[in-house]
Amino acid sequence: MRRLLFITTCLLIFGNAFSQIGRQKTTIYKGDIYFYGGIAISSENRNLSSINRYPESKIFGYNIATKLGYFIHDNLSIGIGMRITHNNSENFNGNNTTYSSEYNSESLFLFVKKLLTVNNRFLLSVQTELIDTNVSQKTKNNNEQQNNSNTSYIKSNIFEIGLRPGISLFISENIAFEASFGFLSFYSVATVSSDLNKETLSSNINFNFNSENLIFGLAIFL
Template sequence: MKKLLLYTMLFALSFANAQEKEDNEKLTIEKGTWYISGNLSINQNNYEAEDSNNDSESFGFNFSPKIGYTINDNLIIGLGVGYGYSKNKSTIMTGKGNSYQVFPYIKKHFPLGKKLTISLQGEFRYSYSDFSNNDTPTPYKRESNEYFIGIRPGITYFLNKNIALEANIGGLGYSKTNHEDNINLSNRDTSSFNFNINSTDLMFGLSYYW
């Protein structure tokens, strides 16, 4: 579903950009402009095992509102927060999780026409998440703290002067995560440097400028 939405949006934006190709005038988000946006990501998967009874299903969503201020033409600084929920259910267990994020960011738009821009968003993100499973004899709970610093690419298409559609996908950056659970009774740190552009990390949003 995400891939279909992505391809549809890219096709629509390419068509819109082609219509503006002969017009040299390009979009300017002027200094002093305020900006609010909300990004939403939803995932749902079902798995049916052919040779066992361990069928499973999962559902999750993530919502990230943010606000920003244009400090220079096409350059925005701001702050975002986020909340995510996930549920995994199988024939042997059910687990639920929550996540919370906060991220200051700076975003640069590169106009391709009067309505279309590509963008790069640099951000520092802190995330806290928990996961619990109470179906087993010994209830399991895990807590994680993650730090991310990096750049996320995006596309923005202005429907009119104030309202725009956004899509952000993947990112390039460094992350470090600390895990703690009640079974192993120990802290574990993991870190990685990743370049990731795929539809599993795709977020669509609606923005308002004034």
């Protein structure tokens, strides 16, 4: 079954109601303050019949983000933000063995955001982020037939710099719905595993377009 993405946003509820009273000019002026809060939720249930894949799989995750910005120039802001991510998955392979994992992360980031006017209510945006993330991950293998289980823990620190595209739709003079789509980044990871009890380092370039990076939220401009 294809992944089902459940995103709860006020855009679907209030968008039409405010469509006639939107902001009449889309310049955010130097000195304005910007506050944003957003969420992304993903859920997936799969039943597979292939012998080499798990017949059953359940995945749930969410991403909550908030940020505060200051416009140093018209349509150009800098600021700081925080992001919390949680993912939980469970796979059953049909041989009385369950594989489960839990992923949690907390991120602090600095950002520079440029807004590009499309019309009197709609803007495109490009946001550059410098992110520091702490990750904890627990993986458990449980075999009911053999009555044994194995649990491992991994802790990581991730340093990223990247670009996040998005849009803004004003519904009033000071309120806008915002959405961001995907994240292109260069990252460096330091990982400590409970199995190896030692630190490993890695780096890579990544474009992430999964559901946790499809974030919808509400922005207030003061």
